[in-house]
Amino acid sequence: MYFYIATSKSPHLVLWGFFYLESAKQFPLTGVTTIRNMKEQKISFSYEEYDSINELNSIDAQLLHKARATTKNAYAPYSHFNVGATALMQNGSFVNGTNQENASYPVGICAERVLLSSASSQFPGEAIDVIAISYYNENGASDKPISPCGICRQSLAEYEERQKQPIRLILGGMEGKIIIIPKASTLLPFGFGSEDLKKG
Numbered sequence: 001m002y003f004y005i006a007t008s009k010s011p012h013l014v015l016w017g018f019f020y021l022e023s024a025k026q027f028p029l030t031g032v033t034t035i036r037n038m039k040e041q042k043i044s045f046s047y048e049e050y051d052s053i054n055e056l057n058s059i060d061a062q063l064l065h066k067a068r069a070t071t072k073n074a075y076a077p078y079s080h081f082n083v084g085a086t087a088l089m090q091n092g093s094f095v096n097g098t099n100q101e102n103a104s105y106p107v108g109i110c111a112e113r114v115l116l117s118s119a120s121s122q123f124p125g126e127a128i129d130v131i132a133i134s135y136y137n138e139n140g141a142s143d144k145p146i147s148p149c150g151i152c153r154q155s156l157a158e159y160e161e162r163q164k165q166p167i168r169l170i171l172g173g174m175e176g177k178i179i180i181i182p183k184a185s186t187l188l189p190f191g192f193g194s195e196d197l198k199k200g
């Protein structure tokens, strides 16, 4: 308090210094802090990694080939980032999705959600076993896996919940490393879901 009185002619600073010191008495910044009942938790999941499509089994490789080919149907005149997704349904059917952009940017929709909407509309009640997601980047390389954005993770998680079985994800570009995630919803820890809306 004396510091502020001695060095400042401003009554506001003197007042501020006084409150600062009084607060410091009540809430000291130093000292022992006791944390009670804290339980450290951990979330982890396993995934598979492959150097190239040649290491995949024939069904997974076929699905990724289809996703790569589907990138040609993307409408991405703004990002020039063409995403293609292909699902293998439990009944053996294939469903495709591509990103569809719009001059009003927020109107655009990702390939994954186009695919989920299409699958649900064409094959209601039919589960999705696997989805392969690929991309062709007109402005750069397409040799690393990409994973779904946050909104798509939310959609995938609810789709899994609806069909009561996991959706495998095969992620890869036009070449290079491949990642396989056994259960899509593991990409969204602490995700919000239908259970959160239930009362009581």
Ligand SMILES: [Zn+2]
Pocket: 110, 111, 112, 113, 148, 149, 150, 151, 152, 153
């Ligand atoms: Zn997305």
